[in-house]
């Protein structure tokens with residue numbers, strides 16, 4: 001890829017990610033409502049919500065909070081730019097983890113009991129998800145020939161990497177439910193309005209601050225869906241179609257899981273996430289090594 | 297064009313209601329009435345709420361709570377008193393601990409009568425509240441521009 005294409009892809013990500021993810025979110029709410037026998041809001045509802053939040057009065061608990069939230073957004077956007085411009089996958093994962101630190105700092109800066117409780121849950125969630133995210137990067141590294149973390153090379157591999165990495169894919173899709181803040185219901189902050197810890201880490205974020213967090217989550221979702229698509233990318237130009245289909249299937253699967261696992265708690269999440277990571281990704285890693293050493 | 301009225305988030309607080317009105321408020325979110333089709337979300341967080349739904353009268357113990365919730369809500373905000381108790385104190389009015397309706401501690405914008413208030417009238421009140429919410433938002437925006 002030339003530098004120009006990289007810049008165009010990065011700009012496309014910054015402009016299009018919120019539009020696409022916002023729309024997917026709107027359809028998500030519509031489909032969820034239909035599954036529950038309701039009519040549901042307009043598909044543009046997430047955009048109305050975001051716009052309203054920007055128009056509300058600014059009631060900052062302290063000035064540091066807004067700065068920390070902006071840093072959270074910046075780091076997520078950085079990871080997205082690195083990913084879609086085809087740079088290092090490991091760097092993408094690290095930028096995502098760094099962003100989470102800013103969210104936690106923003107939440108703890110207010111000393112509200114709900115935010116603190118949410119922070120503890122957020123840390124548990126990071127413990128549940130982070131191993132899998134890192135393993136996915138390692139999986140791609142081991143599967144591509146020659147070995148590389150470079151997203152551009154990975155997306156142009158000879159055959160789609162899902163062939164070598166089915167276990168990693170299962171594990172990654174599993175943690176997406178947590179990453180998208182859908183299930184368990186007592187997660188650090190849920191995309192559902194009512195939950196056990198009020199709104200957890202976002203409980204004290206008012207108006208614009210909450211809007212920025214929502215926007216950051218949309219940008220993050222775009223990166224995560226991008227990684228889902230990366231499993232299906234190959235030299236074949238049509239592979240992008242398979243990648244999009246895979247992303248839509250995963251998106252629908254998440255809606256189904258969300259609507260059928262309403263009573264899962266975070267303790268189970270931690271156990272399940274690690275269990276699936278160790279079994280699915282661990283086995284896959286083991287087999288991959290055996291296959292590779294035989295080829296050599 | 298302002299679309300602020302398309303996303304009214306509710307906060308429901310049970311003052312000292314008999315639970316009759318609360319059940320009706322929750323009934324509004326069920327498939328039969330489905331208030332979410334108006335973009336309404338029943339949030340549990342005052343800081344994210346636009347419309348404050350109070351059921352039941354205010355007593356000396358929860359007066360400060362009602363006031364605090366109201367103060368935590370960012371502008372523009374609308375208060376709706378749901379049920380006769382929240383409007384005036386209702387059948388509990390004469391009790392030693394009851395101060396009266398919600399308007400004894402915070403300014404109430406819309407009164408929804410009924411014991412219990414029916415879901416249809418609650419939705420009616422919310423729709424009126426949403427119109428008022430839009431008006432208040434426009435006023436707030438105008439005053440911000442003037443400053």
Ligand code: SF4
Nearest residue numbers: 313316379381411412
């Ligand atoms: S108005 Fe009637 S139903 Fe509603 S809280 Fe009062 S007594 Fe109960």
